[in-house]
Structures are given as structure tokens and as C-alpha cells.
Amino acid sequence: MVSAVAFDLDGMLYVGEQALPGAVEVVGWCRRRGLRVLYLTNSTVRTRQQIADKLAAMGFAAAIEDVYCCSNAAARFARESGYWQVYVIGARALRAEMTAQGVPLTEQIAAADALVVGHDPEWHLELFGGYTLAHDAAFVACNRDMTYPAADGRRLPGCGVVVERVERAVGRRANVVVGKPATYMLELIERDLGFAAADVLVVGDMEESDIAMARRAGAPAALVAGESAVEVEGAMVIESLAKLEELL
Ligand SMILES: [Mg+2]
Structure with missing residues (x-):
């Protein structure tokens, strides 16, 4: 039981x-x-609270403490790891969770001691190159899911596609997966x-x-x-x- x-x-x-x-x-x-x-x-594109709200709107009994999601887990992981300059690629929700955990963010990837990659549904141009990530910086992937299901039965590209693209840009594999x-x-x-x-x-x-x-x-x-x-x-x-x- x-x-x-x-x-x-x-x-x-x-x-x-x-x-x-x-x-x-x-x-x-x-x-x-x-x-x-x-x-x-x-999920990395919604905060823990947004997922609880989405579930509640559908009729599920859901409070924030019932939800475990990659956006929040990655932020907790970053805080516990003591990263002090995190460069985030991903949705606004991922940044919001980082900030809520008190994780310092940087806009300069070359200065980052950790790169955290979540799903980026907007496919920002930055995904296509121009990265210099310090060799000793952590590279954290929220997850490596290649697809997720869409309402019409198709499968859409997931976080793993973004992670692979960034791996190619920085020239190495993510060394941590959170999800x-x-x-x-x-x-x-x-x-x-x-x-x-x-x-x-x-x-x-x-x-x-x-x-x-x-x-x-x-x-x-x-x-x-x-x-x-x-x-x-x-x-x-x-x-x-x-x-x-x-x-x-
Ligand atoms: Mg599933």
C-alpha cells in the first residue's frame, strides 16, 4: 500500500x-x-503556482504544495548548489522561479557559473550560437523530453530539443538533468x-x-x-x- x-x-x-x-x-x-x-x-514554462491554478481551473483539487515541476525544481537545485551567477535560457516562468528562490541571474553567459536550460517555446535566436560558457561552469538541463503532446494529437518539440541545440552551441553536454x-x-x-x-x-x-x-x-x-x-x-x-x- x-x-x-x-x-x-x-x-x-x-x-x-x-x-x-x-x-x-x-x-x-x-x-x-x-x-x-x-x-x-x-514542465518548465509555468511556475509551480501557475500549474496549480491551471489544474484548479480544470476541476482538480490542487494547491501549490501539491505540485512538483521542473521550473521550480531547477530553481531549488540552483539555490542548493550555491550558484551565484546563473544564465537562464527558457521561459519567463523559469526565471521567475529562480528569482523567487533568491538565485542571482546574469545576462552575461561568459560570466555565468551555471547555465540552466528549460523549454523556450519562442525559439529565441540566441539558441543558434554565440555562446561562450566557462569550462568549469555547470550546465543544467531541466529535462531532455524531445516532445510533448498537443491538444490536436500531434507531438510538439519539447525541452530536450532546446537542450540539444544549446549543447551544440556551447560544445558540450549538459552535466545535470533535474527533471x-x-x-x-x-x-x-x-x-x-x-x-x-x-x-x-x-x-x-x-x-x-x-x-x-x-x-x-x-x-x-x-x-x-x-x-x-x-x-x-x-x-x-x-x-x-x-x-x-x-x-x-
Ligand atoms: Mg506525460
């Missing part, structure tokens, strides 16, 4: 601005069972709320991020795989979110 359920968001509870059918009900059912519901997303499949956000949950990984059921739609994180951390996991469900190492596989009730 687990004490908490950590739901992935994109493609799991919602797509675009639309809650997926039955998702609000399943989350409500978990809460009525006394399970702590957490929202665990690699799934890294386990840092599960560590934050344990530190903040006291739920060890083994107590948290991770529910997601992506084996390479959601399930891989759970596997690394030793958390139980459920992969929601649709009708093409096949067996996956380290996770229970269910056809749809509605089947979650049978697992718990």
Missing part, C-alpha cells in the same frame, strides 16, 4: 488546456481513499512531505521519463499505455487511468 500518488500531467491528466476524460474523477477517488495526491511534471527520469523531484517530495519513494505510486504515460524515474528511485509505478499495453519492467501497465482504482 502506498501513501501518495504522483500523477504526471501532460498526456496523463490533461492535454493542452483540456482535462482528459475521467481524470478529475480518478484524482478525486484517490483523495477520498486518503491518498495524498501530487502532481509531478517536467524526470532523474529522481530529484521525488527527493524533494521526501524532504518536503516525508513520503519515501517506496510510498509514492508514480502514474504516467512515458516509460522513458515517468517509469524510468520510478525505477531508479525504487518507487512503485503504473504506466498508462492505452490499448497497445505491453509488459514493462518495474511498472504495472494499465490501459486507462480509470483502471487505477483496481490497483489501489
